[in-house]
Amino acid sequence: xxxxxxxxxxxxxxxxxxxxxxxxxxxxxxxxxxxxxxxxxxxxxxxxxxxxxxxxxxxxxxxxxxxxxxxxxxxxxxxxxxxxxxxxxxxxxxxxxxxxxxxxxxxxxxxxxxxxxxxxxxxxxxxxxxxxxxxxxxxxxxxxxxxxxxxxxxxxxxxxxxxxxxxxxxxxxxxxxxxxxxxxxxxxxxxxxxxxx
Numbered sequence: 001x002x003x004x005x006x007x008x009x010x011x012x013x014x015x016x017x018x019x020x021x022x023x024x025x026x027x028x029x030x031x032x033x034x035x036x037x038x039x040x041x042x043x044x045x046x047x048x049x050x051x052x053x054x055x056x057x058x059x060x061x062x063x064x065x066x067x068x069x070x071x072x073x074x075x076x077x078x079x080x081x082x083x084x085x086x087x088x089x090x091x092x093x094x095x096x097x098x099x100x101x102x103x104x105x106x107x108x109x110x111x112x113x114x115x116x117x118x119x120x121x122x123x124x125x126x127x128x129x130x131x132x133x134x135x136x137x138x139x140x141x142x143x144x145x146x147x148x149x150x151x152x153x154x155x156x157x158x159x160x161x162x163x164x165x166x167x168x169x170x171x172x173x174x175x176x177x178x179x180x181x182x183x184x185x186x187x188x189x190x191x192x193x194x195x196x197x
Contacts, residue, residue, distance in 0.1 A: 001094055003145065003148055004019070004022055005019065005094070013107055014136075016102070016107035017107065017118050017132050018132065019103075020103035020118060021118040021137055023096040023099040024085070024096055024118075025158035025162070026094075026096070026162040026165070027090075028096070029162040029163050030072075030085065030158065031075070031159050032134050032158060033076070034049075034083075036118060036132050037131045037133050037134070040130055040131050040133050043115075046073060049070070050114055051113050051114075051117055052113035054072070056070045066097055067087060067097065068096070068100055068101070069084060069085065070117065087100065107120065108120045112127070115131070119132060138153070138154070
């Protein structure tokens with residue numbers, strides 16, 4: 001992740017979006033197809049997370065820890081049941097909460113609500129934004145890793161890497177396993193933070 005962070009040009013809307021997506025995938029232990037779109041020409045609201053459907057909520061837990069919650073309508077394991085994603089703040093450049101906030105408020109402001117959560121300003125596109133596709137995301141990441149001598153990674157690598165990193169940090173394995181358990185919970189109201197977990 002450090003190599004990716006250092007090589008991306010976060011003043012570029014596309015690279016800033018790649019970084020925001022990478023942090024959400026890694027710390028949320030998600031598969032890349034769950035947060036990106038398959039095609040830049042078609043967003044499927046039943047499968048692809050949009051700004052509106054995500055219902056992003058930046059909040060603080062009772063313990064004082066800052067978190068961000070957002071809803072995704074589809075996962076590989078739950079299909080259309082979807083999942084509530086929780087990203088916990090960190091005190092470094094890898095903070096997924098801060099990176100997502102930066103993405104939404106500064107890097108890609110004023111995107112329409114029907115735009116994918118991970119989209120970026122692009123005046124050459126008919127709607128003045130481009131959805132971050134899985135292929136664009138992985139190609140950009142793999143360009144950086146290949147230039148540093150690493151082999152190409154796949155869409156599930158962020159999920160596996162995030163889980164391993166959390167375990168190495170000493171996070172209770174049951175807590176890490178909850179990223180999959182949360183997938184099985186259904187939304188109980190209009191806001192994903194209302195899930196009971």
